[in-house]
Amino acid sequence: MIEAPAEVVRVERDRAWVRVTERQGGCGRCDEPGGCRSMRITEAFGPSDSVFAVQDTLGVQQGDRVRLCIPEHAPLRAAMMSYGLGVVLMLLGAALGNQLAGTGNADVHAAVGAAGGLLLAYVLNRTLARSRRWRGMLTVSMARETGECLSTRS
Structure with missing residues (x-):
């Protein structure tokens, strides 16, 4: 289980908006001499919005950790x-397009096949995003600051 400390920013009905309070990841040597600064790449296009909604199963209030x-x-x-x-x-898709091209315009057929493959991937990912079963495997849950995260197996 991956865990991160957070603070509740607001609560509405059965949802809690939380802000991650500590950046996690890497070896912890980002700013030390010789550190690779690998975690800095996550802020290349500006700081990310670290506030997001989570199902409130604990009955939390604003300010809770x-x-x-x-x-x-x-x-x-x-x-x-x-x-x-x-x-x-x-x-x-590119390989299939190249195979179907025969003797002429293999590059064009490969490009069309690659675009078709990307389009199919887009459609499949959109379909998965709507799947309750798939989203259930990616769910973020909350535990009390002093409590433990419960292991859920899928």
């Missing part, structure tokens, strides 16, 4: 479906 809990596999699964699927289908 909580722990955000994300299943270990969730970030990798999301990245593989978002980016990996697009790359694989683009390459397969």
